[in-house]
Amino acid sequence: MPELQEARTVAIGLGGTITDNSVGFIACFSDEFIAQHYLILVEDYESLAAEKHDKCVVTIIAASLM
Numbered sequence: 001m002p003e004l005q006e007a008r009t010v011a012i013g014l015g016g017t018i019t020d021n022s023v024g025f026i027a028c029f030s031d032e033f034i035a036q037h038y039l040i041l042v043e044d045y046e047s048l049a050a051e052k053h054d055k056c057v058v059t060i061i062a063a064s065l066m
Contacts, residue, residue, distance in 0.1 A: 003047045016029050026057070027056065027057050039051075
């Protein structure tokens with residue numbers, strides 16, 4: 001999925017460490033400010049859902065929530 005790959009590229013560009021899961025990935029950052037910034041960036045992706053937990057953001061394909 002192009003948006004998921006683009007979101008991964010953005011996370012890596014912000015220094016995120018990626019852990020894959022079956023429907024997306026978890027990106028952990030050096031601080032909560034960067035995690036919040038990343039969350040704001042991926043909110044524009046219609047096919048993705050994201051949720052912040054401390055310094056990490058879980059990013060998944062929104063259809064997997066159904």
